[in-house]
Amino acid sequence: MNRENVKTTSTPDEDSTLARAATKGDKHAFDRLVITYRNRVFNLCYRYMGDYDDADDTAQETFVKAYKSLGSFRHDAAFSTWLFRIAVNTCKNKQQSLAYRIRKKMLRITGAKSNDENEGIDIADDSRSPQTVSERREVRDAIMNAIAALPDEQKTVVILRDIEKLPYEEIGSILNTAPGTVKSRLARGRTKLKEKLKNLV
Amino acid sequence: MNCNDIRDLLDEYLEGSLDEQQHLLIKKHLQTCSGCSLKLADLQAYKVRLDSLIEVSPPADFLEQVHRRIESGSGLKRFFQSCFTQKLPLRLTATVAVVLIGFAIARFYQPMHEAEQAYLQKEKRAAEPAPAAIEKQVPVPTKEKIRQSPAGAARALPEAQNQGVFSAKRPENADLQTALKSSAVAPQMKAEQPKTTSKKKARVAKKAPPRAPLLGLAGQESLREEERAMHSEVTEADSLMESAAFAPQDVEQEPQLVTLTLKIPPIQPLAYGEEPAPVAQSKAGETSYRQQITRHLENLGARILPLPDEKDADEQEIVAELPVKSYTAFLRHLQNLGDVKESARTTQDTDTIRLHIKIKTR
Incomplete structure (x- = not known):
């Protein structure tokens, strides 16, 4: 399917219709859902995992799980909420897996920086001079590392609220928590993150 | 607010x-409250910083990869794939593989080990002396004893059965042993283990009867009738205990046991053209009698059983199972050869009779 010809935004009703069609075996409907949400899911996974390859693997796994679980989607929440919930849980499971932790440990031991490999992948870097580019990358890496160092619950809400710009209610639905809880976690996460980033230029 | x-x-x-x-x-409050204005500026700066994170694009073949993973199907397949693409650490994969192989080996060898143990136990049983009751060589009940025993046997039987007829340990009381030997449970517990059973039968036939009082041929028939009437239940339990002494699964219906002692003159014409040396004449004569009797037994449809222990193997002895209907004819044949003494017969209704023939020179 040519993704250039497919729109990447949709309303909840359109998503629901596509999800119903996909549940009945319409693979093109599912493809449209993947194309609509792949960027958001991929970026969510990228912020969470802090690594492009891990993000790719986790985002793919998210859609595979969604495809296999379409039958259990009850349409009482937005498809995006359901999909992001799967994405968050997949990221958490991945990060908690022994394989992931060992790989990260080995990367630290060998001094490899996984993000270095993906520096050229960012979209639309409008910086002009190489020095500015380098500085901005350093800042981005510092922010990414600071986010990655947050406790799991705080990291999740920071990503969903401050990067993905999701409303509190939707974050509460994704995490199965009250919006008040989301706010308090976010406040703690922001405080820690500001503390970590205060020395950045 | x-x-x-x-x-x-x-x-x-x-x-x-x-x-x-x-x-x-809020806008009005911020115009007057410097603390809240400061908080707003701080939040704005934080958001600007996070907004500097640039959106990344998934790979161009993302959708195709998703399709591939959906179509590749089972998690098991992907697990094995990941083992070789190093998405799982090799050490973990190797550990799992070693554990699985270990289980497989243990499972493969376990039945062999058990079979070996069972075989060794059988060999041990075959090699060790006969169980206590047989060691004591409890005599086959005499006529008088048979007459006395039924009541005691009948009393002892249910109790003994409750204590576990299939236990390898045998009761010491001879009457009780006899009673237990005669349990009617035996036929129900029949099991097929021909090799062990035939060995056991041969041993029992050899060891149990020898000290039994030998009865004259005269009056045998009337005695058999009496015994049958008085001990119909005793004989079946007898076979049960004989079997239980070895293994519960060996229990099967025992044939009647008869020990025949044939007394022959030292020098007899040899059958089948054998010409014994003068020194070994007596022995050779016995051997030829043995062969002759064996051949006759075979002609009558008997099955010649091996003597249980090669060390104890005596050429003067024959152990065989003979159809009951041929027994009288065989007895007549023996009587033509010499003096025959016949032990008491166990009297259950079986198709075969187990003979333990001893050939003695006078």
């Missing part, structure tokens, strides 16, 4: 998601 309430809503204020009334209220 106090400062804490205002600060809680600063995020939504910046986002522009508040209703107009709340928005105006």
Whole structure:
């Protein structure tokens, strides 16, 4: 399917219709859902995992799980909420897996920086001079590392609220928590993150 | 609305998601409150910093990869694939593989080990002396004893059965042993283990009867009738205990046991053209009698059983199972050869009779 010809935004009703069609075996409907949400899911996974390859693997796994679980989607929440919930849980499971932790440990031991490999992948870097580019990358890496160092619950809400710009209610639905809880976690996460980033230029 | 309430809503204020009334209220508060204005500036700076994170694009073949993973199907397949693409650490994969192989080997060898143990136990049983009751060589009940025993046997039988007829340990009381030997349970517990059973039968036939009082041929028939009447239940339990002494699964219906002692003159014409040396004449004569009797037994449809122990193997002895209907003819044949003494016969209704023939020179 040519993704250039497919729109990447949709309303909840359109998503629901596509999800119903996909549940009945319409693979093109599912493809449209993947194309609509792949960027958001991929970026969510990228912020969470802090690594492009891990993000790719986790985002793919998210859609595979969604495809296999379409039958259990009850349409009482937005498809995006359901999909992001799967994405968050997949990221958490991945990060908690022994394989992931060992790989990260080995990367630290060998001094490899996984993000270095993906520096050229960012979209639309409008910086002009190489020095500015380098500085901005350093800042981005510092922010990414600071986010990655947050406790799991705080990291999740920071990503969903401050990067993905999701409303509190939707974050509460994704995490199965009250919006008040989301706010308090976010406040703690922001405080820690500001503390970590205060020395950045 | 106090400062804490205002600060809680600063995020939504910046986002522009508040209703107009709340928005105006906060805006008015910020104009007068420097603390809340500072918090707003701090939040704005934080958001600008996070907004510097640039959106990344998934790979161009993302959709195809998703398709591939959906179509590759089972998690098991992907697990094995990941083992070789190093997405799982090799050490973990190797550990799992070693554990699985270990289980497989253990499972493969376990039945062999058990079979070996069972075989060794059988060999041990075959090699060790006969169980206590047989060692004591309990005599086959005499006529008088048979007459005395039924009541005691009948009393002892149920109790003994409750204590576990299939236990390898045998009771010491001879009457009780006899009673247990005669349990009617035996036929129900029949099991097929021909090799062990035939060995055992041969041993029992050899060891148990020898000290039994030998009865004259005269009056045998009437005695058999009496015994049959008095001990119909005893004989079946007898076979059970004989079997239980070895293994519960060996229990099967035992044939009647008869020991025949044939007394022959030292020098007899040899059958089948054998010409014994003078020195070994007596022995050779016995051997030839043995062969002759064996051949006759075979002609009558008997099955010649091996003597249980090669060390004890005596050429003067024959152990065989003979159809009951041929027994009289065989007895007549023996009587033509010499003096025959016949032990008491066990009297259950079996198709075969087990003979233990001893050939003695006078």
